[in-house]
Amino acid sequence: xxxxxxxxxxxxxxxxxxxxxxxxxxxxxxxxxxxxxxxxxxxxxxxxxxxxxxxxxxxxxxxxxxxxxxxxxxxxxxxxxxxxxxxxxxxxxxxxxxxxxxxxxxxxxxxxxxxxxxxxxxxxxxxxxxxxxxxxxxxxxxxxxxxxxxxxxxxxxxxxxxxxxxxxxxxxxxxxxxxxxxxxxxxxxxxxxxxxxxxxxxxxxxxxxxxxxxxxxxxxxxxxxxxxxxxxxxxxxxxxxxxxxxxxxxxxxxxxxxxxxxxxxxxxxxxxxxxxxxxxxxxxxxxxxxxxxxxxxxxxxxxxxxxxxxxxxxxxxxxxxxxxxxxxxxxxxxxxxxxxxxxxxxxxxxxxxx
Amino acid sequence: xxxxxxxxxxxxxxxxxxxxxxxxxxxxxxxxxxxxxxxxxxxxxxxxxxxxxxxxxxxxxxxxxxxxxxxxxxxxxxxxxxxxxxxxxxxxxxxxxxxxxxxxxxxxxxxxxxxxxxxxxxxxxxxxxxxxxxxxxxxxxxxxxxxxxxxxxxxxxxxxxxxxxxxxxxxxxxxxxxxxxxxxxxxxxxxxxxxxxxxxxxxxxxxxxxxxxxxxxxxxxxxxxxxxxxxxxxxxxxxxxxxxxxxxxxxxxxxxxxxxxxxxxxxxxxxxxxxxxxxxxxxxxxxxxxxxxxx
Numbered sequence: 001x002x003x004x005x006x007x008x009x010x011x012x013x014x015x016x017x018x019x020x021x022x023x024x025x026x027x028x029x030x031x032x033x034x035x036x037x038x039x040x041x042x043x044x045x046x047x048x049x050x051x052x053x054x055x056x057x058x059x060x061x062x063x064x065x066x067x068x069x070x071x072x073x074x075x076x077x078x079x080x081x082x083x084x085x086x087x088x089x090x091x092x093x094x095x096x097x098x099x100x101x102x103x104x105x106x107x108x109x110x111x112x113x114x115x116x117x118x119x120x121x122x123x124x125x126x127x128x129x130x131x132x133x134x135x136x137x138x139x140x141x142x143x144x145x146x147x148x149x150x151x152x153x154x155x156x157x158x159x160x161x162x163x164x165x166x167x168x169x170x171x172x173x174x175x176x177x178x179x180x181x182x183x184x185x186x187x188x189x190x191x192x193x194x195x196x197x198x199x200x201x202x203x204x205x206x207x208x209x210x211x212x213x214x215x216x217x218x219x220x221x222x223x224x225x226x227x228x229x230x231x232x233x234x235x236x237x238x239x240x241x242x243x244x245x246x247x248x249x250x251x252x253x254x255x256x257x258x259x260x261x262x263x264x265x266x267x268x269x270x271x272x273x274x275x276x277x278x279x280x281x282x283x284x285x286x287x288x289x290x291x292x293x294x295x296x297x298x299x300x301x302x303x304x305x306x307x308x309x310x311x312x313x314x315x316x317x318x319x320x321x322x323x324x325x326x327x328x329x330x331x332x333x334x335x336x337x338x339x340x341x342x343x344x345x346x347x348x349x350x351x352x353x354x
Numbered sequence: 355x356x357x358x359x360x361x362x363x364x365x366x367x368x369x370x371x372x373x374x375x376x377x378x379x380x381x382x383x384x385x386x387x388x389x390x391x392x393x394x395x396x397x398x399x400x401x402x403x404x405x406x407x408x409x410x411x412x413x414x415x416x417x418x419x420x421x422x423x424x425x426x427x428x429x430x431x432x433x434x435x436x437x438x439x440x441x442x443x444x445x446x447x448x449x450x451x452x453x454x455x456x457x458x459x460x461x462x463x464x465x466x467x468x469x470x471x472x473x474x475x476x477x478x479x480x481x482x483x484x485x486x487x488x489x490x491x492x493x494x495x496x497x498x499x500x501x502x503x504x505x506x507x508x509x510x511x512x513x514x515x516x517x518x519x520x521x522x523x524x525x526x527x528x529x530x531x532x533x534x535x536x537x538x539x540x541x542x543x544x545x546x547x548x549x550x551x552x553x554x555x556x557x558x559x560x561x562x563x564x565x566x567x568x569x570x571x572x573x574x575x576x577x578x579x580x581x582x583x584x585x586x587x588x589x590x591x592x593x594x595x596x597x598x599x600x601x602x603x604x605x606x607x608x609x610x611x612x613x614x615x616x617x618x619x620x621x622x623x624x625x626x627x628x629x630x631x632x633x634x635x636x637x638x639x640x641x642x643x644x645x646x647x648x649x
Contacts, residue, residue, distance in 0.1 A: 051543055071546050078547040084540035088562040097558070098548035300418055 001156040001189050003063045004046060008057035010043055010213075017043045018054070018212040025157075028052035028187045030180070032194055032204035036236070040213040041193045042081075045159050048191065061156065066228050077155030077188075083146040085134040091145050092130040094190045095120055100175055120148040122185040123182070140171040146176075151186075160192035164199065176203050197237050201225060210232050231352045234275045241281060241322050243274045243293065243346070244354060252351070257293045261349045272352040275345040278325035281335055283309065284343040292343030297336050307331035314341065384548035386547065406624045409548050409617035421607075421615035422622070429595045430603035430619070437586075438579040441519040445575055449526025449567070454560075457534035459543065468531070474523045483588025486503060486513055509591030514599060517585040522575045529571030537563055567603055570634065577630040581623055 003025040010018040016194040017040045025031050046052035048059055050071035058067045065241040067072055086094050095117045099108055108116070121127040134142055143163060145156045150158060163179070164172040180203050183190055194200050200207050201221040209216040209224060209232075217229040228234035235242075245254035252259045259274065267274055284292045295311040302308075306325050313320035322344060326334070336342070411418055421427060437495065452471060456464060474482065488494050490507035501505060507513045545555040561568075576578050583601040590597040590607060600623055607616035 051547070071550050076547065078544070080540055080544060082540065084544040086541055086544070086559055086562075097545070097550070101545075101548060101550040101554050103557075108511065149544075149548070353420060 002060075003157055003189060003191070004061065004063075005044070005048065005058040006058045008044065008047060008054045008059070010040070010047065010052070010054050016213050018047075021057075021210075021213070021215055021216070023208060023215065025189060025191060027147050027189055029205045030183045030192070030203065032192055032200035032207045033076055033210060034194055034197060034200040034207050034236070035210035035216075041195075041210050042161055044210075045161055045191060045193050048157075049076050049159050050074050050111075056320035057190045057281075075153070075156045077150030077158040079143070079146050079151065079158070079160040079163055081152050081165050082299075083134070083142045085142055085149070087134050089133075090130065091121070091126070091132050091134070091137070092117055093146060094134070095149045095152050102153075116152065117148075120152055123151070124148045132223075138171075139167045140175055140259070143175060144165065147179075147182075151188075155188070158188050158190040160190065162193055162195070163244045164177070165194070167213065179203060200325045201237070209236065211236075214331055228350065231273060231275065234350060234352075239278050239323055239325075241278065241344075242344075243321075243349075244271075244278075245274065246271055252349070253292055256288070257289070259293070259346060259349065260291065261346075261351065263351045266351065266353065268290045272351050274349040274351045276325045276349055278308070279306075280346055281322065281324045281328070282345045282347055283324055283336070284335055284345055285336070285340075293344060295344050297338050297340045297342060300331070300336055300338060302328065302331055309336060311342070311344065363571050401626060406617055406621050409613060410621040412617075413614040416613055416619045418621075421612075421618035424615075426595050426598065427603060427615075427619055430598045430600050430601060431622070433514065434580050434600045436511070437515050437518040438576055440515050440598065441522050441579045442572060442576050444519055445522050445526050446568075446572060448523070449528075449530055449571060449575075452527040453530035453534050453564075456531050457537075464587075467485075471524050471527050474521050479521055479582065479584030480588055481584035483517050486516055486585075486589050488521075496626035508589050509597060510591065511597065513596060514586050515587035516578050517589045518582055519581050521585050522579045526568065526571035529567050529574070533564055533567040534560075566637055570637050570641070573630055573633050575635065577626065580626055 005023050008018050016240060021044060022047055023044075033044060035041045035273055043052060047054050050059075050066070050069065054067070058065050060066065061069075061074060061076075073268075086097065089097070095173060096113050099113045099116065101168060102108075116165050118127060118256045121130060123353070124147060126141055126144055126148070127284070129137065129145070134145070137145065145236075147160075147163075160179075164175050167175065172332045176199055179192075192203070197321060201224075204221060206218065207221055207224050208218050211232050217224055217233045219227075224233060230242075231242075234240060243252065243254045243259065245252040245259070247253075247263060248258065249259060249268065250262055252272060252274055254274075261274065263272070282292075294314040296314060297309060298312050299310040300307065301310070307326060307328055307330075309324045309326065309331070310322065311322040324344065388601060398639060452467065455461070487508055490496055490500060490513065491500065494508075494509070496507075505512075506517070541559050542555050545559045550558065580599075581601060582599075583605075586599055587602055587605075590599070590602055592598060592602060594606070598606065600619060604616050604620045604623070607613075
């Protein structure tokens with residue numbers, strides 16, 4: 001089932017949580033709402049579920065206006081950040097809850113309920129925990145039970161609020177893969193909220209980036225990573241180095257240095273801000289080669305397959321922090337020392353107006 | 355198993371604190387504190403309790419039983435039970451409603467409501483009784499109207515029930531508000547999303563989560579309802595066999611120098627207190643156990 005939100009506006013007192021947000025979630029996709037905390041992503045999810053009401057705007061479920069439909073009648077599955085499992089019920093009763101609450105004429109027999117609950121528990125691979133209470137489960141297990149409980153009523157859409165937020169790194173990675181597989185099996189339209197860009201890029205079909213109650217960019221993980229539409233998106237999706245400067249002919253003047261870059265969308269003299277990822281910076285130690293911004297090596301972290309070099313900008317980039325990622329071989333060849341002065345030359349720049 | 359863990363967890367910090375020489379206090383501090391509290395307990399709590407039973411039985415079992423089955427005493431017992439039977443369910447519904455409203459909804463005047471709930475605790479019971487006399491008494495606001503319709507509130511059973519309801523008002527609400535606030539509304543939200551209606555959400559999600567707190571509040575409320583003296587004394591009029599509750603009956607007997615009978619009736623109230631304490635301890639134990647299972 002498709003979900004559309006149109007011109008949703010929501011304020012808490014003076015704080016605008018969502019400013020005129022319109023989005024389309026096509027049928028069967030797994031979409032991530034990604035943004036820093038306080039960007040309005042959870043509020044949007046709760047508005048779609050009906051747990052929060054918008055000040056203005058509409059929510060369309062399957063093309064029908066659901067703005068005035070009670071949460072009960074929306075048939076959405078919602079997975080809460082802290083699971084919200086019923087603590088006095090065992091796992092079986094938790095999963096069976098939605099089925100047992102149905103009006104008598106729609107309610108399946110206890111036998112059918114038992115069958116269905118066990119199928120779901122098998123689906124989340126926790127069949128053996130049916131008699132346990134939530135308190136006796138690990139975080140990852142609780143999350144999967146919460147998902148099974150949400151799926152029991154055969155929701156038309158699945159909404160997950162920071163589903164892996166409270167789990168440790170290892171379990172989180174496992175559950176991510178698992179959620180993706182589950183979605184590929186069920187093909188239920190799903191939206192999940194996260195502040196973890198890695199999680200969003202890894203799991204989702206599409207990513208919606210939000211900041212300050214506005215949508216910054218929508219696209220496939222590859223699109224948003226390769227072509228960030230705004231400085232915010234660029235900065236949010238990974239480590240970043242930025243250069244503030246002015247456009248001069250075929251380059252950008254940063255302090256005394258000129259970085260070569262052709263930016264036809266800007267004209268001579270425009271103030272711009274240019275971004276480069278850590279792996280897109282070249283470290284120049286040879287004074288005979290021109291170009292690059294001067295910087296001093298502050299720290300070299302060389303473990304694993306890549307080496308990370310942290311530097312402090314000099315001259316025009318006064319005291320700015322830079323981060324460069326090199327392969328171990330490159331790092332060895334350069335033989336950098338802490339305190340050494342080098343120049344940084346970006347191989348690729350993404351330029352925005354300042 | 356859960357009980358063992360909770361006991362262990364409860365004892366642990368104190369044991370740990372004392373077993374380390376770095377944090378251990380001098381022995382005399384420990385023993386002084388224990389001695390002082392035990393002396394207070396014996397002098398102000400245990401001694402009077404023993405005195406009640408000793409005095410009650412001073413003239414033997416026959417006199418004790420006779421004092422309890424005497425018609426005026428029986429009528430006082432009936433009235434006390436009646437007042438409790440009406441005020442406890444009333445305050446139960448009010449307490450749940452108020453706690454629910456405060457914990458799960460946002461509305462104007464919420465803080466005022468929280469403050470007002472405590473009013474019966476902060477005002478002297480005598481004043482509470484006087485309020486009802488001023489409102490429903492012969493010279494009160496509704497006095498003439500009540501007289502015209504031949505309704506008696508003050509110096510009659512309705513007045514006693516009203517006064518009891520007033521003084522026992524906060525017990526259940528006070529017990530539930532922090533509990534429900536701490537639990538938040540996520541589980542209720544989960545229930546609603548899963549299709550439960552309001553009643554189902556309350557019956558299957560909210561109530562099981564608050565049941566021990568609720569029972570605890572009911573026990574305290576009941577103890578106070580049966581033991582209330584001040585407010586009831588003002589509105590009762592002390593009509594023997596009609597408007598005397600157990601505490602008032604004790605006072606009358608005592609004033610008439612029937613000490614053994616007074617203590618016999620008082621021992622009933624003391625027994626009620628002991629039963630209340632026992633039930634309360636049992637509930638606390640149950641609550642920690644289910645709390646352990648749900649963390």
